[in-house]
Amino acid sequence: MNIVVCVKQVPDTESPRKLKSDDNTLDRAAADGVINELDEYAIEEALLLKEAHGGEVTVLTMGPDKATDSIRKALAMGADKAVHLVDDALAGSDALGTSYAIQQVLGRTGFDLVILGAESTDARTGMLAAMLAERLGVPQLSLANKVEIDGSSITVQRITDYGYDKVEASLPAVVSVVEKINEPRYPSFKGIMAAKKKPVEKLGVADAGIDADKVGLAGAATEVVDFADAPPREKGQIVTDEGDGGAKIAEFLASKKFV
């Protein structure tokens, strides 16, 4: 089975993140890059599926040069090879442009299954899986916390507010995963040593047959028009229990629509 995992390098959530004042896009140079957390679960699921059904796992990343670090980590975890789509023309792409670019690369690599994290911790649009499935003309199975493959059919448990839906489709397909699906492995020392010998194909926009007008900041259909720092956290409210503490807390939660 040919499994492609889409991996995005995002700014480390533990370091302060900021937008650039000139074009309102994320300042990727300002923070250390790490693999988007949910994508680690996607990598793990791809490796588990490969271990169970055989095949090959390819990591696909679109991002600047320094995204190589994330690719190496995915390869160290056990992925077989990687494709790195890297081109200045891609900088500032929105979800629509990104899904188009990735579609073009997937046209070259082929795939039975595309797995990705349900959203990234930077933009958090959570739209890529749906857009990609639509562009590729294959089923989308979203928010999966369990994936099973039987021949050419795939079944996932899709988490919902009330539990889960069991969703079945035929392969090829696109699956987005949530963090409940598995526990991502640490790269083994042997895996880390092997990673540097695994093939990483670097592609530019032209190599992948991408129309440069449809990607990047200029080709984006959406624009961040303004941004502001998050307001400082408001002071908490202390409820003094004078026999009616429980009622006061319930009242507060109800006013915030938590209950």
Added chain:
Amino acid sequence: MLEWSDEDLMIRDAIRGWIDAEVRPHLDALDSGELPPYDLIRNLFRTFGMDEMARSSFKKRAAGEGSGRSDGSGGSGGNPSMSILPIVELCKVSPGLVTAMGVSLGLAAGTIMKRGTPEQRERWALDLLTFDKVGAWAITEPGSGSDAFGGMRATARKVGDEYVINGSKTFITNGPHADTIVFYCKLDDGRDPRDREILTFVLDRGMPGLEQSRPLRKMGLHSSPTGELFLTDVRAGADRLLTGGGGDGKASAKQNFVTERAGVAAMALGVIEECLRLSVDYAKTRVLWDKPIGDYQLIQLKLAKMEVARLNVQNLVFRHIEMQRAGRTPTLAEASAMKLYAAQAAAEVAGEAVQLFGGNGYMSEFRVEQLARDAKSFQIYAGTDEIQITHIARDLLSR
């Protein structure tokens, strides 16, 4: 080597992630001695495939010897950083855990690999190298520390085809829990005790006459159980005697001192890096008289000295890695010099970190007091500072 390579940093980050998830939540239990370190070490081995690597390297070496292709050195040919980085990172939180691991692998398994027959290695060393079993290395006795061999009183007497061993050992790392014990004693052949040959046996937990004590109470390093061994007429066949590697037990033990002492430099680096990181954070955030304490020169002096120590010890560690890559082993005097400097630096840095934190430094919650207690052991075990000085000076004066 000027810096850790990208591959090294990936190893370091992976280990850090594992430590945060698996070790930090248990630091209190480890430091009280309530939690022995062995399950965590096994978890480390499984998680990073260190057990599989050890197994495959062991088999390769055995196969190489069978076909006459091995030089017998047992070198893994891998990246030396791969064994150094876990030591550095783990020592930031639990130098005792590293001590327990290092004694089992480096000293117990290391001795059997160097001096054992292929059958003895298969029987005892493989399970130690994969950490399926825990090893101890027993030299020190109640009456002999620095004068380990001269003052050694444990004896083996030949009776028929067997040896009958008697004596007691103390300060034995992993002693209370060890499955496999490399045991040094003197052949009782009627000669003057000081002239007797040193023999090295491999003993198994549960052998009749072998008693392993409960952990001893100590100043620090609580995550490394230390104990006593009592042997009363323990009968060991010749199959338990390690005779290879050239020289007697004394010569081979000295080779272990080199490994052990060089390893302490990596341990010291971990303690120093962690104390420095915690101290810098604290100096920036702790405010006194309306200023962060880092603005005061007395605090700056402490930080600057810690950084000098970090750079120096890191350079020693990098040099040692380069030597390993070049297939060289430090001399005993070089290893002693590394250990002496690194151990003193770690103890001083950790002590100064406690001072910099003031009252908070004396509280366990702020972590530096544990590192200060643990680092003190670096100046005592694997040869005291004073013994290192002797070895360095003796080498200089003999040139």
